[in-house]
Amino acid sequence: MSTKERLVEAGLRLLESEGPESLNARKLAAEIGASTMTVYTHFGGMAGLYEALVRQAFVQFAQALAAVERTDDAVSDLLTLGLAYRDFASASPQRYRLMFGVTAPGSGIAAPHDLTEEGTPSGIPEASETFGELRKAVQRALDAGRIDGDDSVAIAAQFWSMIHGFVLLEMSGFFGTEGGGVTAVLAPHATNLLMGLGDDQAAVARSAQSARERFGDATTTTRPGPPTADVRRGPRPRTDRKRT
Amino acid sequence: MSTKERLVEAGLRLLESEGPESLNARKLAAEIGASTMTVYTHFGGMAGLYEALVRQAFVQFAQALAAVERTDDAVSDLLTLGLAYRDFASASPQRYRLMFGVTAPGSGIAAPHDLTEEGTPSGIPEASETFGELRKAVQRALDAGRIDGDDSVAIAAQFWSMIHGFVLLEMSGFFGTEGGGVTAVLAPHATNLLMGLGDDQAAVARSAQSARERFGDATTTTRPGPPTADVRRGPRPRTDRKRT
DNA sequence: AACCCTGCCGTAACTATGTTATGGATAGCA
DNA sequence: TGCTATCCATAACATAGTTACGGCAGGGTT
Numbered sequence: 001m002s003t004k005e006r007l008v009e010a011g012l013r014l015l016e017s018e019g020p021e022s023l024n025a026r027k028l029a030a031e032i033g034a035s036t037m038t039v040y041t042h043f044g045g046m047a048g049l050y051e052a053l054v055r056q057a058f059v060q061f062a063q064a065l066a067a068v069e070r071t072d073d074a075v076s077d078l079l080t081l082g083l084a085y086r087d088f089a090s091a092s093p094q095r096y097r098l099m100f101g102v103t104a105p106g107s108g109i110a111a112p113h114d115l116t117e118e119g120t121p122s123g124i125p126e127a128s129e130t131f132g133e134l135r136k137a138v139q140r141a142l143d144a145g146r147i148d149g150d151d152s153v154a155i156a157a158q159f160w161s162m163i164h165g166f167v168l169l170e171m172s173g174f175f176g177t178e179g180g181g182v183t184a185v186l187a188p189h190a191t192n193l194l195m196g197l198g199d200d201q202a203a204v205a206r207s208a209q210s211a212r213e214r215f216g217d218a219t220t221t222t223r224p225g226p227p228t229a230d231v232r233r234g235p236r237p238r239t240d241r242k243r244t
Numbered sequence: 245m246s247t248k249e250r251l252v253e254a255g256l257r258l259l260e261s262e263g264p265e266s267l268n269a270r271k272l273a274a275e276i277g278a279s280t281m282t283v284y285t286h287f288g289g290m291a292g293l294y295e296a297l298v299r300q301a302f303v304q305f306a307q308a309l310a311a312v313e314r315t316d317d318a319v320s321d322l323l324t325l326g327l328a329y330r331d332f333a334s335a336s337p338q339r340y341r342l343m344f345g346v347t348a349p350g351s352g353i354a355a356p357h358d359l360t361e362e363g364t365p366s367g368i369p370e371a372s373e374t375f376g377e378l379r380k381a382v383q384r385a386l387d388a389g390r391i392d393g394d395d396s397v398a399i400a401a402q403f404w405s406m407i408h409g410f411v412l413l414e415m416s417g418f419f420g421t422e423g424g425g426v427t428a429v430l431a432p433h434a435t436n437l438l439m440g441l442g443d444d445q446a447a448v449a450r451s452a453q454s455a456r457e458r459f460g461d462a463t464t465t466t467r468p469g470p471p472t473a474d475v476r477r478g479p480r481p482r483t484d485r486k487r488t
Numbered sequence: 489a490a491c492c493c494t495g496c497c498g499t500a501a502c503t504a505t506g507t508t509a510t511g512g513a514t515a516g517c518a
Numbered sequence: 519t520g521c522t523a524t525c526c527a528t529a530a531c532a533t534a535g536t537t538a539c540g541g542c543a544g545g546g547t548t
Contacts (some may be wrong), residue, residue: 003525024505035527036506042525046506100416131418151428157419158433162402165409172344174375175401189402192440193433247496268534279498280535286496290535491548502537509530518521 004042004052006032011053016092023050050098051124057099058126064088065133069214074140075147075199078159079190079211081137085163086170086182087215093171099127100164134160141199148198155197162189248286248296250276255297260336267294294342295368301343302370308332309377313458318384319391319443322403323434323455325381329407330414330426331459337415343371344408378404385443392442399441406433 001009010031014022025036025046032038043049068084070077089096135156141147142155149155166186175181187208194204245253254275258266269280269290276282287293312328314321333340379400385391386399393399410430419425431452438448 025507026505037508037526037528040507100412154428154432157413157425157429158406158436160418161409161413161429161433162406163409164413165405165407168344168412169401169405169408174404181401184398185401185405188398189405189437192402193436194440196436196438196440269536270534281497281499281537284536489548491546493546494544496542498539498541500538502535504535505533507530507532510528511526512528513524513526515524516522518519 003032003034003038007038007042007049008052008056011049012056012095015053015094015098020094020098023053054099054124055126057095058124058130061088061099062126062129062133065130070140071210073207073210074137074144075194075204075207076210076214078137078141079208080214081134082159082163082186082190083182083211083215086167086186089167089171090179096167096171131156131160146199146203147194158193159190162186162193247276247278247282251282251286251293252296252300255293256300256339259297259338259342264338264342267297298343298368299370301339302368302374305332305343306370306373306377309374314384315454317451317454318381318388319438319448319451320454320458322381322385323452324458325378326403326407326430326434327426327455327459330411330430333411333415334423340411340415375400375404390443390447391438402437403434406430406437 007028011023011028014028014031025039028049029036029038039046039049043052065081065084065088068077068080135152138147138156138159139152142149142152147155163186166181166189169175170179170181175185191204191208195201251272255267255272258272258275269283272293273280273282283290283293287296309325309328309332312321312324379396382391382400382403383396386393386396391399407430410425410433413419414423414425419429435448435452439445
């Protein structure tokens with residue numbers, strides 16, 4: 001493995017094990033037994049190294065999503081993709097935050113997406129592959145007639161907003177600390193969105209059950225902890241329409 | 245105004261005008277004509293100052309949301325709340341990112357929410373007021389029979405996930421740079437979510453139109469820029485249900 | 489009136505971290 | 519052999535968070 005690759009590998013490993021504050025030139029260089037100059041030889045500076053970390057993280061992300069098996073139930077695939085998405089983010093929240101270019105005061109580090117030329121939606125081309133996986137799954141649900149619409153990009157963006165927001169709120173602790181947010185918030189949200197897009201309630205329920213089984217019980221295995229009454233769980237019962 | 249208040253005020257002002265990298269002790273102290281020691285006298289350090297900034301920003305946020313008028317159309321109120329939410333975030337993306345405790349590598353600054361004792365959903369009590377505004381609007385929609393369900397907290401969390409994710413993706417540039425994401429992504433998403441929650445299509449359309457009128461044309465006035473083909477715009481036409 | 493304590497603040501120094509200047513070592517090649 | 523490019527280490531520099539120390543004003547105590 002080249003020095004360049006070792007730096008990126010060590011960066012992602014340290015990020016997960018010791019937190020973002022350990023991502024500094026001296027500690028990183030010591031981790032691979034080199035001097036801080038290697039950062040400048042290979043990446044031009046810490047900003048370049050961060051960008052390389054983001055790219056590598058997005059490669060891992062795309063791989064994790066691509067590993068989700070494609071079945072003949074496009075909605076089940078879409079939901080399983082969502083569970084895999086959330087699992088990837090939960091596995092290393094620091095990595096996920098790094099990927100989406102969040103900045104903090106005091107660090108002279110701009111968001112990676114701000115480093116690129118104007119007009120580019122995202123400076124990280126690898127990021128678009130993540131969205132592409134989502135978009136293709138939506139397109140297959142459209143083709144199967146499960147949901148209505150003519151713009152898979154716009155619909156995929158809705159799913160992306162949903163899960164991106166959920167994941168970030170979850171890792172900020174707004175849904176409690178024991179991972180109950182998936183069944184209490186994310187799953188009902190996905191169900192509601194799919195039904196709003198035209199899918200049938202029973203079909204969604206079947207696909208959701210399928211996704212749960214495909215993904216195993218990994219959806220609730222974030223951290224063990226005492227149950228809280230923060231957010232009640234369970235799917236919301238559907239009733240008849242009450243029109244005003 | 246006390247030195248403490250002047251520091252917080254200057255911090256939020258500099259954050260908006262010169263970006264997060266200008267939020268350092270020396271520049272901040274110079275801004276109010278003092279030495280860096282004032283930061284330690286009043287806040288114990290930069291971390292304490294950041295926490296004060298977050299608290300103040302959440303106070304502003306709650307005020308902005310509370311300023312939305314409550315009408316007899318609870319869904320219109322909810323949608324208008326969403327537009328105000330997005331507008332607040334767009335007005336100062338750096339402030340919004342600061343509020344939600346995002347961390348960056350290289351800064352020794354932990355997320356504000358991580359600074360508190362274990363088990364607390366959020367270390368910033370002011371943040372819960374924001375969610376409370378959302379939850380009350382959802383409760384009124386439930387009471388009016390517009391949407392179904394028995395847990396306003398879980399439903400409000402879905403709306404929060406939606407708009408939080410949208411806002412962050414939008415400010416990362418994933419929906420283009422000219423603010424078309426609201427009509428292309430956020431509005432359809434809200435519509436779909438509401439319909440999934442049991443509201444009627446025509447009723448949602450009326451409430452959405454009402455919210456648009458109430459909020460004026462502020463929804464598309466982010467930044468002028470060349471049109472992009474990233475995400476197609478315009479509301480997705482609703483078609484008849486295609487049942488399998 | 490004299491004394492002392494407390495809070496607020498400035499000066500200066502200390503530490504950590506990103507960065508740069510400089511030079512050496514090695515590989516490849518003409 | 520000599521040249522060049524690449525990679526890398528040492529050391530120094532710049533910036534920013536932090537701390538040590540002392541001054542000063544205000545108020546209460548003796």
